[in-house]
Amino acid sequence: MFKCQNLFKHFFSAVSTIQCMSLLVLCLHASCYAFDTDTVSGLVSRIDANSDGLLSLAELTEWMTQEYNRTMSSHLLSEFKHADTDKDGFVSWTEYLSSHYALNADGSLDVSQRKPGGIEELLKSMDSDKRRFEAACAQLNNQCEGPAELRLDYERFKMFMMPEFYPEMHPVLVEISLDDLDQNKDGVLLVDEYINAISKSHGGPEDGEMSEEDLQREYGYFFSHRDENKDGIMDFEEVLKWIIPQQRRLPLGTLEARSLLEKLDTNKDGFVSAEELSLQPALFFKYVLPSYYMRGRDEQPGPVEEAIVAASDSVSDIVDRDFDDIEPAMPEHIEL
Numbered sequence: 001m002f003k004c005q006n007l008f009k010h011f012f013s014a015v016s017t018i019q020c021m022s023l024l025v026l027c028l029h030a031s032c033y034a035f036d037t038d039t040v041s042g043l044v045s046r047i048d049a050n051s052d053g054l055l056s057l058a059e060l061t062e063w064m065t066q067e068y069n070r071t072m073s074s075h076l077l078s079e080f081k082h083a084d085t086d087k088d089g090f091v092s093w094t095e096y097l098s099s100h101y102a103l104n105a106d107g108s109l110d111v112s113q114r115k116p117g118g119i120e121e122l123l124k125s126m127d128s129d130k131r132r133f134e135a136a137c138a139q140l141n142n143q144c145e146g147p148a149e150l151r152l153d154y155e156r157f158k159m160f161m162m163p164e165f166y167p168e169m170h171p172v173l174v175e176i177s178l179d180d181l182d183q184n185k186d187g188v189l190l191v192d193e194y195i196n197a198i199s200k201s202h203g204g205p206e207d208g209e210m211s212e213e214d215l216q217r218e219y220g221y222f223f224s225h226r227d228e229n230k231d232g233i234m235d236f237e238e239v240l241k242w243i244i245p246q247q248r249r250l251p252l253g254t255l256e257a258r259s260l261l262e263k264l265d266t267n268k269d270g271f272v273s274a275e276e277l278s279l280q281p282a283l284f285f286k287y288v289l290p291s292y293y294m295r296g297r298d299e300q301p302g303p304v305e306e307a308i309v310a311a312s313d314s315v316s317d318i319v320d321r322d323f324d325d326i327e328p329a330m331p332e333h334i335e336l
Contacts, residue, residue, distance in 0.1 A: 044277070047288065054271035057261050064253035064260075064288060072162075072252055080157050090151040093133055101126065128176050135172040136160040163243045165252075175238050189234035191222045260287040 022207045047055055047063040083091040083099040097103060101122075102110040109126070111119045135157040137150045152160055163169035180196045182189060189197075198218050199210060226234050226242060234242065247255055264280060277284050 033051055043285075043288070044274070054273055055261075056271055057257060060257040061254055062287075064257045065251050066253070067288065068087055068253035068256065069251070071311070073328075076158055077154070080154050080163065082314060083157075089313075090153055093150040093156055096129070096133065096176055100129075101329070124180070131172055132160050132163055132169065132177055135163075135169055139168060154166070164248055170240055170244060173243060174236055177239060177243050187236075189239060191219060191232075194222050194226065195219060 044055065045051070047059055049062070080091060083095050085095050085098070093287060094107070104110045109122070111122065114122060133150055133152065134151055136156040139159065140153060140156050148317065159166045159169055160331050161268075163173055178187065178189070181193055183196070184190070195218060214232075226238060228238055229235075248285050261272060262285075263283060264276050266276050266279065
């Protein structure tokens, strides 16, 4: 593997000033112990299933799928336990409101600190949550029927929190989107409604974020790709494919593995070597150890992770400006 002197070598050949700074400070702060043979090989060997010294897409995907699911499960379980205040194994709608929204003593929504526009957005968010909560509750063996308060067990709570990964939750996501975007309330999206949604979501030409050329390109993309059956509108299924494209339904970690390989594989041979890894160590650790860059982590790191975090956390401000890109690159055309 590589040692401190290798980092200095790459320091002088790095392209970005921020990359140079991050590599130098990482090395000086940790006296290079975070990137010595034991630390780096200890992590890489756990990912390198066939022990050939190279990390393939399959190996990265297997590791990151497991790691991202473990991290997300830990996060969701923590959220569930926090919201389940009476500890009955369910999160009721009232419990969820209390844990995620500011409420007055009588249980009403506290909007005292909100500006008028903020109140509208808050109410819209609460309505969206309520509808997703109801949709998840409907999967719980008819326990949502009758006058009893809505409540979710842990499995349905996961559906509520991550609805894009559950096909049974997709209809309510489309309904919520159409209620917001379908201006004439005919149950479909016209091209002008689609363009308005794009403009509102990403800023119009007057905000300097989308040019008129970009908007015109989206007009063409609406008819060439969004409107698959060429009937001049986006129906339920076409809206679904827009708000939850197929790549977002893949297991957690899948897209991140592809993105990481693309960023690290400088010679484009389909593998990440030790030398390629050494060029961007902070990026590598940030992708493959997501639990230490997510809020609410409650697991204790092992010795390898402790060494990594000790070196990388202290320069997070520097690294994040250049490397904070866990989400895959934006597609050629805009998604909401």
